[in-house]
Amino acid sequence: VTICILLALFCGLAPLVKKGASGKSYVANAQGFGGNIEVTVFVDGDTITDITYEAPDETPSVGGVAMSNLKTQIIEEQNSNVDVIAGATYSSTGFLEAVNAALNEAGVVADGSNGSKTVAEDYEGTADIVVIGGGGAGMTAAISAAEEGKSVILLEKNSILGGNTARASSGMNAAETHYEEEQGVEDSVQSFIDDTMASGKNMNDPELVKVLAENTSGAIDWLDSEGIELNGPLATMGGLSANRTHRPVDADGNIIPVGSYLVDKLSARMDELGIEVHTNTAATEIIMEDGKAAGVKATGSSGNNVTIHADAVIVATGGFGGNMDKVTEYRPDLEGYISTNVTTxxxxxxxxxxxxxxxxxxLDQIQLHPTVVPTDGTLVGEALRGDGAILVNKEGHRFFNETGTRDEVSAAEIEQPTGNVWLIVNQDMYEGSAVISKLEKGGYLVNGDTLDDLAKAMEFDADATAALKETVETWSGYVASGVDEDFGREIGAVKTDLSSGPYYAVNVGPGIHHCMGGVKINTSAEVIDTDGNPIEGLYACGEVTGGIHGANRLGGNAVADIVVYGRIAAESAIEYIEK
Ligand code: MEZ
Incomplete structure (x- = not known):
């Protein structure tokens, strides 16, 4: 990062680096996950502070206290009233977004991650390819194009890169990979297709699904080649008939959230490749010349005009799950649900x-994810259920197969007395899972050494406490016998029987998560018009597209989608330009 910023400063790009009120050039980069983030502040090209900020245990991972502590700490460390631009490569349940927002509010301008730029003045640029959207799909497309020698400019509406990808917790589905072979998992491309179509109620476009399934193994190899290794223990999630969810681990072997890992690695690679990134920049119009896409008009942070001319345009702006007006336009029944989505x-x-x-x-196919913290939309990863967590209602009873598909589990939750339920894990699961420790650091877990203690922490009455103990004992028996006699859940992938404590629980309910609908594309990621023809030079990938996931997306298939179709969009755009 330092090298990039120094290069930017010394290569005549200085006007693109913001000057603060003090007249100094400044940029900060923040990255990390869980309660810890590392913040580096550069002023006039020199690193003036490099600190690790640890959110205090009592501080929620989203909220004013943590943010103001961070700001104070930066200022104190610097011991001067320097202007700071904070950029974040990772958003833990909105934490760093919130940090950015706080710094913005305090009159400190967020400048995006990894030396990216917010240009306050009108700006005109030219590239071979312009990518709109800096989530996983956009970054994959940008990197793939840049690696083939194309010049790329990427525009991101948010102040940081990552989009909804940064929030994915569990993993990426892929079939017939070398990891599956190494871990002895039997799987097939056809099984991936069958699971995806069944979950999507056959509303999916079968050609798009086939291409997705056939290219997941190659996507894993491509990620490997980028140094992005999803080499952790393979997991399962709702509706999967094999343990095909690929997850990353940290240096100590702890499972870590897939989204932040991807965003950190992809954004670092963008940096390495020198891809020009404009954050706080919202696309408003595709420039068309002779019926072909020829660039993008956008609005920057100060309302300034940003115009990028390009030979091809890739749209990777994500869905609309962060915009309740749009959600309720297509699905009035979803009014009032919390959303896991970034507002952008x-x-x-x-x-x-x-x-x-x-x-x-x-466009009306919008997914409710069943394990979302109802107060702030934090996602509780689905792979926790695959690994062995159970869901109980406030009366202490299991009520459904926890590894059913998301639509089924969400519908079952809505039927429960409060609509919200408890996800329960134990110490066996906590060991080796940074996903669970992250939830604890965020203040989302209650715990107890025994089930009685846990029930007390969950404010269960005596009947519910007795029921909880019976539920867990019965469940442990099902794990031992390999048969869930109540709900027919597959026991194979379960890693614990929950028979021993300490126990942890998080209150969850359904939350708006994924837009299955979107712009129509073909298998080359070309955008299709209402007459059924591709719009020349215009490509789309990721959640902005519709048709791949049908009526209900499988957990882990969005991460597969962004990598597979991000790469396809770049390949198609390159082929078009070179024709
Ligand atoms: O695919 C997803 O939405 C995903 C990985 C979410 C999760 O539960 O972690």
Missing amino acids: ASGDAIDFLGDLNADFVD
């Missing part, structure tokens, strides 16, 4: 692609 998943592409007569499919 706002569906702007529906407008600017709609202006071009692009076709859209399944």
Whole structure:
């Protein structure tokens, strides 16, 4: 990062680095996960402070206290009133987004991650390819194109890169990979297809699904080649008939959230490749010349005009699950649900692609994820259920197969007395899982050495406490016998029988998570218009597209989608440019 910023400063790009009120050039980079983030502040190209900020245990991982502590600490460390630009490569349940927002509020301008730029003045640039959206799909496309020697400019509406990818916790589904072979998992591309179609209620576009399934193994190899290794223990999630969820681990072998890992690694690679990134920059219009996409018009942070001319445009703006107006336009019944989405998943592409007569499919297919913290939308990863967590209602009873598909489990939760339920794990699961420790650091877990203690922490009455103890004992028996006599859950992948404590629980309920619908594409990621023809030079990938996931997406298939179709969009754009 330092090298990039120094290069930027010494190579005549200085006007793109913001000057603060003090007249100094400044940029900060923050990265990390869980309660810990590392913040590096550069002023005039020199590192002036390099600190690790640990959110105090009593501090929620989202909230004013943590943010103001961070700001104070930066200022104290610097011992001067330097202007700071904070960028974050990772957003832990919105933590760093919140940090950025706080710094912004304090009059400190967020400048995006890894030396990316927010340009306050009108700006005009040219590249071979412009990518709109800096989540996993956009970054994959940008990197793939840059590695083939194309110049790329990426625009991101948020102040940081990552989009909803940064929030994915569990993993990436892939079939017939070398990791599956090494870990003795039997799987097939056909099984991936069958599971995806069944979960999507056959509303999916079968050609798009086939291409997704056939390319997941190659996507894992590509990630490997980028130094992005999903080499942890393979897991399962709702609706999967094999342990095909690939997860990353840290240096100590602890399972870590897939999204932050990907975002950290992909954004670092973008840096290495020198991809020009404009954060705080929202696309408003695709420039068309002679019926072909020829660039993008966007609005920067100060309302300034950003115009990028390019030979091809890749749209990777994500869904609209962060925009309740749009969600309820298509699904009035979802009014009032919390969302796991970043607010910049706002569906702007529906407008600017709609202006071009692009076709859209399944916009009313919006997924509720069953394990979302109802107070703030924090996602509790689905792989925890695959690994052995159970769900109980406030009466202490299990009520459904925890590894059913998301639509089924969410619907079952809505039927429960409060609509919210408890996800229960134990110390066996906590060991080796940074995913669980992250939830604890965030203040989301209650715990108890015994089930009585846990029930007390969950404020269960005597009947519910007795029921909880019976539920766990019965469940342990099912794990031992290999048969869930109540709900027919597959026991194979379960790693603990929950028979011993200490125990931990998190209150969860359904939350708006994924937009299955979006702009229509073909298997080359070309955007299709309402007459059924590709719009020349225009490509789309990731959650902005519709048709891949049908009526219900499988957990872990979005991460597969962004890598597979991000790469395809780049390949198609390159082929088009070179023709
Ligand atoms: O695919 C997802 O949405 C995902 C990985 C979410 C999760 O539960 O972690």
